Amino acid sequence: MKTMATAAAIEAFNNIDVYVEHSSGVPKQQPVFMLPRWMQAWRNVFSPDDQLHICVMKERGKSIGVAPLSIKGTTASFVGDPEICDCMDLAVVPGYEKQFYHALLDELAQSGVADLDLRCLRPESTVFSHLAESALDRWGMCSFEPDGVSVEMDLPRDWDQYLASLDGKQRHEIRRKFRRLYNEGEINFVVLENPAEIEREVDPFLKMFRESRSDKALFMSSKMETFFRSMTKAMSEEALIRLFILKVNEASVAACLCFDCQNTMYLYNSGYDTRYSSLSIGLLCKILSIKHSIEIGRKKYDFLKGAEPYKYHLGGREVRLSRCRISFR
Incomplete structure (x- = not known):
């Protein structure tokens, strides 16, 4: 584990078991497929040798942002597989987005990351509203493309x-x-x-x-x-x-x-x-x-990924998912 000194400290965990032990107080914005024990189960079976880089920002001991990433070469992506993780995201407490993303990009640059490939993002993800802006401020290139659909309904x-x-x-x-x-x-x-x-x-x-x-x-x-x-x-x-x-x-x-x-x-x-x-x-x-x-x-029932007709017949509405690619090359 290493710590980077910023206004709020970022801890980068490279061991999933250590992260699980220190993951109390994870922001409630964390998607279910990004929760610590889900990631632990996935990694232990499918990808035990990947280089983990789970970045947690804390202020006064409280987690205000989590970026659950793994690194292959110079590319960072979410811990997980889009085939079994129906939506993925970075979790940030509202009001801390700019601070978190600037510190995260500093941390990733120091770790040799030149590209980010983020899959299965929902429309409300702060990747659209804040990470892309932070990347462009650093002369990065950012693109978005469709990445399937999810179906949900309010109850x-x-x-x-x-x-x-x-x-x-x-x-x-x-x-x-x-x-x-x-x-x-x-x-x-x-x-x-x-x-x-x-x-x-x-x-x-x-x-x-x-x-x-x-x-x-x-x-x-x-x-x-x-x-x-x-x-x-x-x-x-x-x-x-x-x-x-x-x-x-x-x-x-x-x-x-x-x-x-x-x-x-x-x-x-x-x-x-x-x-x-x-x-x-x-x-x-x-x-x-x-x-x-x-x-x-x-309050909500989420049928998750896939456009099977029965989901719409039962009242579901479509939510488009996106893939974000960011490059600093």
Whole structure:
């Protein structure tokens, strides 16, 4: 670890375990995919040999900015993979942006970084409003390009308001599907939050995930499974995971794994038993997770990356993601 003397000190961590130990007080603006234990799980499985450079700015002992970066050659990018990290960003406490980014660029220059490649940025990222300006002040070149889309929606106060917000055709379809489901027998919807309970359900979840679609089966390689197990354990211990399970006559037939963070429910992955696919159990499990999110007062439901039609049918709106490239060559 090294420290750079500025008005507020920047600490650059090159060891993920040391960073996790010293990460209390991370700014609340930190995206879920940039949280310390998520990054720890990802790095330990996929990239243990990358050169880490996690820059933390503190003032009077309080973290006011975090740049979770790794360095390859002279290029710095986020710790993580855009294929599994649906949005990434630098976290800065409002009012400290200019100070943080000037100090960060000083730190990176001293470390030999000539380029930044930042993926999956949301429109509200301070990369657009402050980092780009700081880079241009130093005669850097900055460009932005599309980097996929995410889909999300604001949640109303109650379930009836949510149904009323959908168009008539979708509302009718949802009600019809639920009637057909409840005609099958005993229906239960289980919400797991306890780490031990979640861990017990990881195997059934992975089985449904792989069997529900061929592309999901290819995606869930042995290395990805190792990451998934490590990540769910770590994030459930941080009280951030909600595992939703739909049961028909006591059989688990569909599941959604979500992150519950900063008043938002994030739908990260899902799966279902294909023997029950005629009952639309995959879709209905997602809808029930939305209903639960409304009932516990969450303000937003985030379907995360991808433009699958069902997200729009359920009320989602598109958020365009961007890639930022900055060069000082």
